[in-house]
Amino acid sequence: MDFPSDQDLIAYVERENAERKTPVDRRDIARAFGIKGPARTELRATLRRLEDEGKLALDGKKTKKPGQLPPVTVLSIEKMDSQGDLVCKLTKDDSDAEVILFSSEAAKQKPPLGVGDRFLGKLHQDKGRVRATVIKALGKPAGRMLGVFRSTRSGGFVEPVSRKTKTSFEIAKSDTGGAEDGDLVWAEPKTQRGYGPRRGRVAEVIGSVDEQKNLSLIAVAEQDIPVEFPRKVIAESEALDLEASKHHKDLTALPLVTIDPASARDHDDAVHAEELEDGGFRLTVAIADVSYFVRPGTALDREAEKRGNSTYLPDRVIPMLPERLSNDLCSLREGEVRLALCCEIEIGAKGGKKKHRFFRAKIKNHQNLAYEKAQAIEDGAMEGPETVRTLFKAYRALVIARERRQPLDLDMPERVIETDKNGNVTGVSRKERMDAHRLIEEFMVLANVCAAETLQEHDREAIYRVHDAPDLERLDTLKEYLEGLGYSLPKAEDVASKNLNSVLQRAREREEMDIIAMSILRSQSQAVYDTKNIGHFGLSLKHYAHFTSPIRRYADLTVHRGIVRALGLGPGAERDEDSLRLQTVAEKISQTERASIQAERDTAARMLASYLEEQTGAVFPARVSGITRVGLFVSLDETGADGFIPARTLGWERFEHDEKRNAMVSEHSGAAYTLGMPVKVRLLEVTPVQGGLLFEMITKAGEPEEKNAKPARAPRAKKKPPLRAEKKKPVSRHEKAKIAASRSKNKKRRTDEEAEDTRERRAAKQAAEKKAAKERENEKRRGKPSGPRSDRREGDRSRRSGDGDAPAKFERRPRKGAAGKASARRAPARKGPAPRRGPPKGTR
Structure with a gap:
């Protein structure tokens, strides 16, 4: 068969690629045209020429027409267009073609596909554009990384922002995605063969890393916390209105108040207390009726479950529910009528709970108070409604009950990072705890207990807040x-x-x-959500469930639905299928809670690092907050910023991590750095993007717990009786073993040194005696007297007078030209170091 023409090759490639799922390769072409042996070399050359001319495109051994898209390929979802459809790009092709994935097609997958996901798709020509249908969802690419884009001539590279990630991506010009130098970007790896730097592509540009307001976005992106609400969720929330059901009783005349932080925008709880004749109190805790608005199975419900909780960062809040609900319909605003699920509780004069009941109601928040204002009213520093003073009376009764059950009392001031309107850190303040804070906490804990007990009484499956006893x-x-x-x-x-x-x-x-x-x-141990009730160790409670914050916690929303179902309180109740998957939901929202906590910590670390960057070289008071084998973690007293001190920089001594003592102990002196120890540190290096602070220790290690005895070679002194008996600190087995090993090692070293010293002195003396005897024998044979003159003739330059028993050191300096004679008379070379002068070591 004749060698095919260019037109034949191009026609074959177009025809086959239109019918096949994968592009044809050289082997297919050779088989189709019967090309064998040396003609294969000519085929390769022809295909390369056609590629250079732009008539064909080679992808390794595969061949296709330029601009032709494969019928089946792997696509990556880049963004969402104005219609809510997803814009995709080919991951294994240099084509810049955009492929549309309709939102209805993406929603068929479980879970639905979103930005950053990959899938195997089939491509279709549809009215001048290319659309895709999903064959198989592949998830996010392995190795997807958040980093900072750095521009170069050839394109750039992406540095990871996470301290856990060590790999960077090299980015070609065609893969920068419009990123500029210093931009925060999501990058993902590209398929490559062989060795060399890892190649990647910019999948999404977030913003400039130099702006402090973007530091929180790093943490949000790292923890995969969704920020924007889907259009369908927004549309559902906007369609809701404040229309009460027949199950909502009118309670607007009850003077309920809210007590929240001054900056709070979502008010989900209001309280009231009434004093009873027997000295007890009737408490009303009204919680926003979120279950009435967010019904099971809706887009709002699915999005709330996906988020699990609101995320509170120093410079922003990422809510669980859209603003229409969180800041409007479900927020108990002052002077406005809202719907609530209420818990009415009667307690005795000493705080013991007598009975409780739940009901739905229409309520009105009569006054919105900040914690500081409520405390000022109680202290008499400010005028306010009498109901506030009654609330504090009821609180003091609840304190009596609290003291009886003895919950864990970790009541410490909270550090708050303060920012300006641009999101830049202006300082760190400590918010002191007041009785107003504790009042609301006690009311909420009691309502949560009532919710858990109600669900158990009605045998309802529920999500409890559990806290196991410590290990x-x-x-x-x-x-x-x-x-x-x-x-x-x-x-x-x-x-x-x-x-x-x-x-x-x-x-x-x-x-x-x-x-x-x-x-x-x-x-x-860590508190989690679970359908198995094991109690709450920290609060010393047998039954506990989260009920009081359904605006910001999905667990509370499920408890509301369970109570509505158990008591028959109308719409928004839990469905049968909902109760069957509560354990799955509990595990999921426990994970989202941990993600939010980690995002909050990481954001605080990055913002404080950026704030302290200008103070590099300054000295700060701090405390040791953590001890590991490789170094110390310290927390600054003023700002609470955390940093690291490598163990190798602690000084000339070698330090070892003692796990039992939770200390870094010097192997030489026994001095230690212990957990919580106050120290002074110098700031050496700051990496704001990673939130890293590197310090140098200035404070010397503390004295050892027990000083070792004096060395054995030191003269013993009589011990003076102590003025008063002192209790010795206990010494661990680890310390005793270390002391015994050290003493044994020192004793062996001294013994070895003394033995070596004795051997050297004996060898030196024997060599000198042997040399002197040989000299006398030689002089006797020659018939010449021994003395200074003969010593000089034989090469002794010491100018010393004396007999033939000169020390060996004078015999070891031969005269030039007399090496042969001198070497015959030189004392044998000693092994080891020269003998020491004076008494043996250890007897001084």
């Missing part, structure tokens, strides 16, 4: 650490919250609250 091994470690500081705890299996409270109370008296509270917090 016994952690408690053993905590016990040893506290005993070293002069505190005491019972055995791990007998520890209850009241024991930990005793330690905390003593720590307050000794002004060591920060240290001790930090240690106790680290020993606790």
Whole structure:
């Protein structure tokens, strides 16, 4: 068969690619035209020529017409257009063609496809544009990374913002996606063969990294927290109105008030207290009736479940529900009628709960109070409604009940990062805790208990807030650490919250609250959501569920639906299929809660690092907040910023991590850096994008817990009796073993040194005697007297007078030209170091 013409090759490629799922390759072409042997070389050359002329495109061994899209390929979703459809690009092709994935097609997948996802799709020509249908969802690409784009001549590269990611991507000009130098971008890897730098492409541009307001976006993107609401969710929320049902009783005359932070925009709880004749109180806790508006199975419900909770960052809030609900219909605004699910509770004069009931109602918030204003009214510093003083009376009764059950009392001031209108940090303040804060907390805890008990009484499956008892091994470690500081705890299996409270109370008296509270917090297990009720260790409660914040927590919304279903309170109740998947929901929202907490911590770290960048080189007071094998973590007293000090920089001594003591201990002196120890540190390096602070330790390590005995070679002194008996601090088995090993090692070293010293002196003396004897024998044979003159003739330059028993050191300096004679008379070379002068080491 003759070699095919250019037109034949092009026609074959077009025809085959239109019918096949993958482009034809050279092997297909050779088989179709019967090309064998040496003619294959000519085929390769022809295909390359056609590519250079722009008539064909080669993809490795595969061939296609330029601009021709494969019928089936992997696509990446880049963005959403104005119609809500998804714009995609080919991941394994250099084509800039945009492919449309209709939102209805994306919604067929479970979960629905979104920006950043990849899928295997089939391409179709549709009215002048290319659309795709999904064959298989592939999820987000492995190795997708948030980073900072750095521009170069050839395109650029992306540096990761996460301290956990060490790899960067090299970006070609065609893959920059419009990113400019210093932009925050999402980058993903490209398929490549062989070795060399990892190649990638910019999938999404977020904004400039130099702006502090974008630092929170880094944390949000890292934790995959959705920011924008889908159009359908917004449309559902805008269609809602404030129309009460027949199940909402009119309670607008009850003078309910809200007590919240001054900056709060979403008010989801209002309270009221009425004093009873027997000295007890009737409490009303009214919570926004979110379940009435967010019905199960709607787009609003699916989005709320996906988010799990609102995320509160120093410079922004990412709500669980759209603003139409969170700041309007469900927010208990002052002077406006709103719908609520109410819990009415009767308590005795000493705070014990007598009974409770739930009902739906129309309410009115008669006054919105900030915590500071409510406290001022109670203290008499400001005029206010009498209901506020009644609330505080009821609170004092609840405090009596609280003291009886002894919940864990970690009541510490909170640090707040303050920002200006542009999102830049202006400082850090400490918000002191007031009784107004504790009042609302006690009311909310009591309502949560009532919700859990109601669901259990009606045998409803529910999501509880559970907190398991601390791990016994952690408690053993905590016990040893506290005993070293002069505190005491019972055995791990007998520890209850009241024991930990005793330690905390003593720590307050000794002004060591920060240290001790930090240690106790680290020993606790994490509170989670679960359908299996195991109680709440920290609150010392057997039944506890979140009920009071349905605007910002999905767990509370599920509890509302359960109560509505159990008590028959109307629309918005839990469905049968909802109760069957509550455990799955509990696990999911536990994860979203952790993601939000991590985003808050990471944002605070980055903002504080950016704030402190101009103070590099300054010295700060701090406390040791964490100890690991590789170094110390410290927390600055003023701002609470956390940083790291590598162990290798702590000084000339080598430090070792003692896990039992939770300390970094010097192997030489036994001095240690312990958890909570106050120190002075110098700021060396700041990396705002990673939120990293690198410090240098200025404070020397503290004295060891027990000083070792004096060395054995030192003269012993009589011990003076102490003026008063002192209680020795307990020494751990680890310390005893270290001391014994050190003493044994020192004793062996001294013994070896003395033995070596003795051998050297004996060898030197024997060599000198042997040399002197040989000299006398030689002089006797020659018949010449021994003395200074003969010594000089034989090469001794010492000018010394004396007999033939000269020390060996004078015999080892031969004269030039007399090497042969001198070497015959030189004393044998000694092995090891030269003998020491004076008495042996260890006898001085």
